[in-house]
């Protein structure tokens with residue numbers, strides 16, 4: 001057998017590195033337009049997509065691309081105006097701008113702020129507005145409640161209402177179906193049907209994921225599951241998975257995302273131990289994952305974005321006994337302390353007045369999203385310790401950096417920073433030149449992406465489970 005370079009470059013599930021094949025479209029397009037839509041194969045109707053954001057707009061474009069008449073509903077006038085001009089307002093999402101333009105030109109995509117009117121005209125209503133967390137880590141329903149209240153009076157006999165937004169287990173049946181019934185005066189499962197089908201897309205690959213990831217569908221009854229599955233079968237090319245209940249579908253999304261949070265917490269604990277015993281965690285994980293049942297994720301400065309750090313709390317809000325889930329959240333949120341402690345040690349104790357540069361402010365590279373980015377508490381922790389904080393992110397302008405109480409750093413400029421912390425794994429950090437930072441004492445590589453970067457003698461390198469104390 002050949003001797004492989006360590007770490008092995010063998011197959012891995014890490015970070016979505018298994019690329020699923022795209023399913024070719026198997027539909028006869030255009031479908032036959034019917035009104036009302038009854039679920040018959042080969043036919044199309046009208047669908048309202050409520051919440052035309054980063055996920056809703058790709059969905060709307062996909063549905064229109066499969067011959068449906070799509071009404072995008074959003075509370076933001078600017079979003080509605082852009083769609084009605086045939087423009088996508090979301091960046092960094094391959095294929096969406098083209099699909100929006102062609103669907104609009106074909107007269108199959110329009111937008112409105114009037115959810116009630118859209119639902120009245122539609123056979124299907126898909127809700128994809130955010131549910132977030134409040135300060136006490138409980139679900140904050142304000143956007144979804146208001147979206148449901150807007151469409152509910154227009155739900156009519158034969159309507160199919162689908163929730164795609166991630167929800168705590170039981171909400172489709174226990175919270176939202178009664179709200180729809182109360183405002184419409186109709187009975188769910190008798191007059192109209194309701195289902196949950198989680199959105200599982202990865203920002204930056206939405207359209208590709210729509211044609212690869214199996215679509216999970218669970219209704220309030222077998223009839224609603226069947227109707228919702230028929231809808232997705234008409235508009236998607238991926239496999240449709242009919243589940244036994246809305247609750248099973250809700251739980252699946254929380255299980256998938258929470259698994260990743262717990263897995264990353266384990267990787268973070270392993271990284272701390274790797275530091276203690278002087279081994280490189282990347283080598284360990286790559287070797288462990290060469291056993292096909294091992295899928296250990298990567299350690300880092302914690303988990304950001306409005307999915308993975310949020311959904312464990314949706315689970316915990318109904319199941320506080322899930323102590324492993326709670327502990328994992330603590331571990332991942334605590335990771336930024338590693339960076340603060342490393343900088344403190346490198347500069348000899350106090351951070352008072354010490355210039356520190358943070359690179360990568362969005363929650364991950366390439367996605368302009370600050371939600372739950374670990375950069376925000378990292379900047380705050382450095383500031384609270386007295387550091388003079390500057391920051392750079394290729395996706396953020398100077399004003400956006402200043403809004404986070406940091407001084408903008410322009411890439412390539414000379415700086416008096418004594419410490420640099422990378423919070424994202426952006427490939428451009430590899431072009432960093434230590435000559436720009438003559439006073440530099442330490443580079444904290446928060447995503448373990450820079451270990452090969454040449455650093456002058458006297459500048460410490462610290463990764464997460466990579467930089468062995470005393471090795472710099």
Ligand SMILES: NC(=O)c1ccc[n+]([C@@H]2O[C@H](COP(=O)([O-])OP(=O)(O)OC[C@H]3O[C@@H](n4cnc5c(N)ncnc54)[C@H](O)[C@@H]3O)[C@@H](O)[C@H]2O)c1
Pocket residue numbers: 050051052053054055056073074075076079115128129130131143144146147148164165166199200201202203307
């Ligand atoms: N972004 C992701 O990576 C991702 C991935 C998988 C699933 N999701 C799911 O998708 C949901 C939406 O995420 P997103 O990234 O599209 O959010 P987003 O913030 O990009 O878009 C949400 C849109 O909803 C609109 N909106 C808010 N309240 C509304 C209302 N009452 N009526 C109509 N429109 C309203 C907003 O104006 C905005 O345009 C998330 O809560 C999550 O459950 C997101």
